[in-house]
Amino acid sequence: MNRVSTLNPPISIVRTIIFISTLVLLVFYIFQVNILSKETYLIKSYEKKLSQLSRENETLKINFSKASSLSNIGNYLQSQNFEKVSQVKYIYILEGSVAASR
Secondary structure, three states, X not given: XXXXXXXXXXXXXXXXXXXXXXXXXXXXXXXXXXHHHHHHHHXXXXXXXXXXXXXXXXXXHHHHHHHOOHHHHHHHHXXXXXXXXOOOOOOOOOOOOOOOOO
């Protein structure tokens, strides 16, 4: 008697399954590499932008410190016709007035 065992599938089915699995894994690998290269490009782009913004920030800090230096403020005050105070006079509020604090 010739019995056919169902536990051992034919070799062609095993080869087909292995081939299809290999193709699926290869396509999955290609997609992963593509995504990885896009993310690497974005990271480098963001790092360049960050370094450019850092340089601009340093330039702005330097310009701000130059603009707000004491000599520039003094020149600005002189150009606005401000005068130096020679004597300070205070206003004293009497006890019985409405604006007196307790």
